[in-house]
Amino acid sequence: MILQPEDFWSFYEWLMRPESFLESAFLQGIVLFVLAIVIGLMVGYIISANRYGPGEGFYAVARAVRDLIRFDLPGTSAHRVFALAKLAFKEAIRRRVLFVVFLFVGLLLLAGWYLNPESSDPARLYISFVLTATNYLILALALFISAFSLPNDIKSRTIYTIVTKPVRATEIVLGRMLGFMAVGTVMLVPMGMFSYLFVSRGLNHQHSEVVDVVEEADGTLVGETDFVQDHKHSFTLYSDIDAEGNALGTYSGLTDVVRGHRHIVRRDADGNFEILSPEPLRARIPSYGEIQFYDRGGNNKDAGVDIGAERLDAGGYGSAGISRVIGLSRGSRKIQHGYVEGGTLGKAEFTFQNVTPERYPNGLQLDLSLRAYRSYKGDIESGIRGSVTMKHPTKDIESNPKTFVINEYEVDELNLETDVQGTDNNKTRDLNVFEDLVDENGQLLVIIKCLDRSQYLGVTQSGVYLRAGDNPFWWNLTKAYVSIWLQMAMVIAFGVMFSTFLSGPVAMVATFACVLLGFSAEQVYDTRHFIDSGIERGGGPIESMVRLLRQDAMTTQLDVDTTAAKVIKTTDAGIVYSLDAIATALPNLPKMVGTAEYAASGFDIFGALLLRHAAATLGYCLLAFIISYFFLKSREIAA
């Protein structure tokens, strides 16, 4: 998982974008609301002018707006909303939607059929499986119950007995939305619990015996566990000592990490071994730093070495808000690995904030997810080596480099001790990290280099972080479920909105189209990026069709005559730009689905990220609510 720059934004940065307000979510929201209001008024006027004539039509629109502000919003009663929500809830429950929970449990029971037990990281597999299954089941369910309910009531005319009571359109819409959200909540809770049980019980196992235990020359015990669930561990045990340094006769230690977990192993004075259950699942709380690259000559650079066409392929503007739609955002904003050349002055320098003894009482834990790139084969058996150095941000004090071997596709966990050897103005001395290397603002530099000449080490900003602590897994899973809940709320709001003026199946298709377009937003952004930058990547829909029929490659020049090419490209640009505008107006669901990836990779889901999603969901629900109100209010229920 490579985090993009926007993933690091705090809630405020996302909302306001202090340096580039054009990209801010706030502006995007305002523009969306204003556009919705303007288009709404225009469409409303056209419809009512058609119905009542130009003059009377104007008054009808004005009256509708006045009614909302003067009567319907202030007159909305919590009691009635609650009654209607309860009705929607009962309807769904008595229509046996809870069946979906059983379906989910069934899916978990049969999961063994399609989850590979020999996976190298079963935790990731299990977690992403339960989250994906929950996500799609709940979204599909939300789609169905929200899109069909109101049209069904209108078709069966039960709505007649509702609207002839003192019930306002606001209450009908709000009641539905809240009722269905309650249904979703009632389903997500047991699904979450089953998921937790499935993951934690499914990963739990016990090694009962040790084999081949040998006492090494330095007094440590080295051995292996037995083979359980397609894996075994090797371990090293150290003799336990009391405060005076006397051996107690017992040993303890950790196994190596196999399949994403390790065990604590103990040996008592009688020589009996005990292997504990695997360490509980964790959610790492990363503290990311700012990254700065230096090239082989030691000059600072914006990016690392590009070892291929990574940057070109990256594509996409990302979510640049309004600025992309109006064409002000140029160039790729996607981050890929930047590489550091080995054996030169090239390095990647991370500045970490807020490094205090209170935050890191047990020393600094540095997690590395790096890539290696070999420009020659070398010794393929041993990995490429890198080093980590801690440095004072301003003074010339640094620790001695700590070397490590790059482990690709896994997280390397380096323990940086707080008392280290280092150099202070070229004089060697003992250093304390917090006293000597961290400046008065709590900043610390960590420098990563590649040691092998002409080999490369790839880093990203999110690949290197200090681990401030761990959150329990259940809490992270809860946050992932909150994210699913937010997506569900969004789908329900859209479903109810469309169902106020479309028939059930059409409302469902419309909602589905919105979800789909929301899901492919990033691809639309990418396509636009390629069209804007003149990069041949298959072009827009028509160009792609032509290429498909002619069996042309994606990256070649479009092989048709100039006029035809011009027509095709212009039409395509029109289509892609419109899709881009629509996709920007829709909720960015993949970003929200992506939060599951955090949980699966064992990262704590940041509060800021959830808060952003929550704010966006609230905004869209509000918009859907207002649109639904006008449609329902202006609709002839009995027509």
Added chain:
Amino acid sequence: MPNFALSIRKSLTVDTDSTVVAESETANAAQAGNGDSDSGVVIETRNLSKIYRDFWGRKKVNALKSLDIEVRKGEVFGLLGPNGSGKSTTIKLILGLLFPSSGRVLVFDKDASETSKNERIGYLPEESYLYKFLTAEETLDFYGRLFDMSGAARKQRVSELIELVGLQGAKHRQLREYSKGMTRRVGLAQALINDPDLVLLDEPTTGLDPIGSREMKDLILSLKKQGKTVLLCSHQLADVQDVCDRVAILDQGELKELGRVADLLKVQDVTEIHTQRLRPEVEAEIKAIIEREGGTCTIDNPTATMEDLFLNIVRESEARPGARRVSGTGTPQEAAKEDQKTEESQGEAGQ
């Protein structure tokens, strides 16, 4: 001497619509004088028209053409007409379920599109469009909540209404298990949940058995007694005749007749005499007198309505369960014999 109860009713001559209106206005002016703040008019439609259009705005049906009616406080007003005459459209326009193409509807002096008018309205739709997955009690509780009723008041009202419509035994069953008549009762109960001042009933007696329909009519009359206004539309003419004070007859979206039921049904040039146990000699004498005056006359035993017969039989069988002696076989032969008998007796009487 037999006890003669002679009642001779003679109607005023009604020739033109204008007199009907004039007369009914005077009749209602008296009612309005009872001192009501609403100036007596509960529903008023002004030049009300409705044109159904298709998706493209093309005219499909002109369902209602410039309807002007007034429903006054405390009366039972009937809308009559064949299918497609615009009665349902009128009710829907009054409720705000449809928007008028032109003209206006005022209910309690408020525009029909205003939600607040519904506080005082009870509506029983044509078929009881209720949530089948709720029980009777839940249904009524739900509609009570929509009126923002407090918990205690709601509970009391719900149990009152369940008793009123006689569903105590079935109140915990889901409506999907109900018979048509039972659903109808729940529909009625929900229309009365807010103790409305105006009750709109769309075909109130359809789908009900004779007992149910009698109960419905009794209920309408009792609502009237409580001073409520009732607007109903129906094509069960007998029902309308039984309960309505005034009727409007619609056909093809146009108002064809409007007036007091009693007045409209009066046959101007026929006189009806009701007596008991008339001896044949007296009968002959009366005939002779009328013939001398140059008139014609038929004398016959009046027939009771089917409704009365049915209700009598049911009441009797409830009082005394078991087989009842059937008065005739009802075969065509017997019917023919009966007819012959009457003809003979009439013939005798005629001589």
